[in-house]
Amino acid sequence: MRLLTLETSGPLERVGAGHCGSVWGNLTSPEADPIPVVIKREDGAPGRSLRNEFLVQSQVCSITSLEQVLVPSCLDFMENQDPRWCQILPQLPDGSQGCNAMLSEKIQPVSIRARRTLIENYCPDELRDHILNSKENRHCLVRVYLGRKRLLNPKQRQARFFSLRNFPLHINQAEEMALPCESYAKAMAEALATLHWKVRTDAADVEFVLGSPRGDPEANTSALGEHSLWMLDFDCSRPIQADDSGLTAIAKAFWGNDPYYPRPHGTNGRSQKLWDIFSAEYQRVGLEIVRAYPMGENPERLSNLVHAAIGRIEETHSHSQSLAIAKYFTQ
Ligand SMILES: Nc1ncnc2c1ncn2[C@@H]1O[C@H](COP(=O)(O)OP(=O)(O)O)[C@@H](O)[C@H]1O
Ligand SMILES: [Mg+2]
Incomplete structure (x- = not known):
């Protein structure tokens, strides 16, 4: 070869x-x-x-x-x-x-303009020049956490550490910047449904980041300039079966990952809407796939499993909440 x-x-x-x-x-x-x-x-x-x-x-x-x-x-x-x-x-x-x-x-980092915006919004004043000029902060990918709020503005925290590497952008911050959160939710749902039902893998620990598009960056005017959502990191993905064990694996991987995806049972209208968009798109894409590629299995049974995957994630929410909260406070 x-x-x-x-x-x-x-x-x-x-x-x-x-x-x-x-x-x-x-x-x-x-x-x-x-x-x-x-x-x-x-x-x-x-x-x-x-x-x-x-x-x-x-x-x-x-x-x-x-x-x-x-x-x-x-x-x-x-x-x-x-x-x-x-x-x-x-x-x-x-x-x-x-x-x-x-x-x-290589996923190319977001533009200089996007880095400046993140620094202006979130970087403690005393670190700004260093972060803007340091070479390592040029490789800025932005992790999109639609499933978690940033409780304190980092500027209010003790300014010990700030990095643009894998910058964690939480849902409230993305909303403050008027970024297209609903599009990100749909895109994640399309990706997840495709990994589950076409690739038949649990998608454990995959990452979703904003980086530059494949073409020419810096073309439009949203707060982060022109950017695309990328998915990466597949080394923990494991095969799943189209049965109850597969649903368990799907729910476990959903809740075990960093909080990229919207959460079910939202406490306000906006977060519930984001979940509704995510789950509707997941089911739309999943159904399209299992009908077109049943892989020798019964498409009706597979369709029920696609719906049941969302149901299983919703049911396992409360159990995983304590896990997520524990993770947050030990970070
Ligand atoms: N294709 C890529 N383009 C740009 N940066 C990447 C790429 N792959 C990985 N990275 C960067 O390296 C980090 C670690 O890579 P990752 O694949 O997540 O490794 P691990 O499996 O050890 O978590 C990622 O979070 C990302 O910031
Ligand atoms: Mg990784």
């Missing part, structure tokens, strides 16, 4: 890190349209599998056609003996070694 060609223009830049490992940018692939590339290295906690991520992300890219959310193209997998490490290792910190790694399209 032919290997994807890579080009580097100097030392690789660490653009992220998680349990699975580290993620590095400053790579491009000159093939087809030149595309910015990240390499995700399996150098984190043992037991996390980039092979699984590569498999799931490849499936998402090849068998689904999401209309409302972008997924980074899944480009290649590297093992520790891959000849391309000779080119890459000199650009990583000294002592780095070959390992399993995945190459995928």
Whole structure:
């Protein structure tokens, strides 16, 4: 098999890190349209599998056609003996070694204008210049938390830490900025229903972030400028069965994830409306999929399962509330 060609223009830049490992940018692939590339290295906690991520992300890219959310193209997998490490290792910190790694399209950060807006709104005054000028804060992706409110404005808190990396934007903040929260809710629902019923995976721990669109950024006038919603991080996704065990897995993954999705049983009209939009879109997309691709199963039974998935999430709400609250206060 032919290997994807890579080009580097100097030392690789660490653009992220998680349990699975580290993620590095400053790579491009000159093939087809030149595309910015990240390499995700399996150098984190043992037991996390980039092979699984590569498999799931490849499936998402090849068998689904999401209309409302972008997924980074899944480009290649590297093992520790891959000849391309000779080119890459000199650009990583000294002592780095070959390992399993995945190459995928880089999600480009939101625009400078968006970063300025986030800094103006949320960054403690004494940190502003540093955050605006520091290189690491340029790689700003914005996590969209439609399922959680920010209780205190961070500016009111002790100003110890502020970062634009994976900036957590909560529902009340997104509403304050008049961002299109209903569109985000629909897009997440389309993505989740597609992962469940087309890819047949639980979508555990997937992330939803705002980044630049694939095309030309900076074109329109919303508070964060032109941006797109992206979905990433599939290494924890596990296969599900189209039966009751699948519903349990779906609800567990829904409540176990960070609070990207709207929550059922909203305490005010706006949050209930957001849930209604999310659940209606989930069921619309899910039904369309199971009718078009029943995979040898009974479409009526599958349709009932799509409805029941939403029911199961709604029923398991109170149990998960205590979990979510505990998580919030230990952050
Ligand atoms: N394709 C990508 N483009 C840009 N940034 C990325 C990309 N993939 C990951 N990142 C950044 O790196 C972080 C860690 O990557 P992630 O896939 O979430 O790893 P983990 O599985 O360890 O959580 C992400 O939260 C994101 O900020
Ligand atoms: Mg992650």
